[in-house]
Amino acid sequence: MKIVFTADNHLGCYYARMTPAQLERRRLALRLAFSQVVDYALENEVDLFLQGGDLFDQPDPRNVEIAFVTGQIKRLESAGIQTVLIGGNHDTPRSSGAPGSMAPHRILSHSNAVIYLAGADGPESVHLSTRHGEIIVGGLSSDPRLQPGDDPLQGASFSDNIPSVLLMHYSLADHGWVAGEPVVKRESLAACGAGIVLLGHNHRSFRQTVGAVTVISAGATERLDFGEIGNRPGFWVLEIENGGLQTDFVTLTPQPMHRLRIAAEDLAGDDPTAIILEHLSEIADEGAMLRLDIEGTLSRAAYHRLRLTEIWRRGTEQSFYFDLGLSGLILAEEEFPTADISVNPQEELRRAAAEMTASRHDDAGRRLVGEALKTALARLHGEGCRPEL
């Protein structure tokens, strides 16, 4: 029996800093990645198509994405391939009990060829007959009610319908788990009864053994942000025959992505902008997502010589999408250049305080303004010294 397993396709993913045209092209790339998984399933005549959550990036996907997935499922159905899906943390409504809230997977499961294991009351399993034999597939959708550190398999019971393949959308302990989300403990995984556990959620693919269980993390079908630049997108093919398991990871070609880091210390010269533009032109690629990070300590003078708008414009022209990261940039502590500027900050503070005092009709208010002025002047002269007023 041949199975295709994919997860974290994140169809319709939103990028706040893309132009509407870029966003549409990016979303098309995400759909294209998913359709390549379906192409593979059709060309290789697999028996089952399993999706491990976060098919959509939101619980309320746009019609474009719903229509697209419906079309892909139709293709699978026409080839006699059944689809089983679960919900992920992105595409499951936060409160499934709220009036009118419904997982988008319910729309898809109107097709007879689609089974959605919502798992609102614990794990579910379903008995399937394929061209190459029978199989029980279990599913544990992402449950928004779980607290950080909770184990979704704790107390989970399949009664006597123990799945041979279990689909989940959770992190595995000691493997990509970040504090703040639920976590599957290794002990409960080893004891769950399933022979193969297929995990969505971790965008990095891996295969490992926990007790007698083979654990496979799907990995995403595209690198969703610059933090995933080292990931290899793709999907898995499983072949189960006479109790034996063979697995293959099929890679997909992602949209090119470059990350450029420039040390602030290298920008101390007369024209730091020129240095950056030269670096940018070296990796210019109109099809690529590009992120430039300027990191380290920069003097205020050098910072003012940086023409950020020009850098941003050139980066945008030379790439599909340009992101400029300045969060790692620190401005050097320097003396405040009071002598060179036409505005006298002390005078400005006193003037503002006088205006505020004049508009106050209560003594407490006036005292407060006086205190604030004192503090502000003290800060201006450097912490700790007491100015004479």
Ligand SMILES: [Mn+2]
């Ligand atoms: Mn997820």
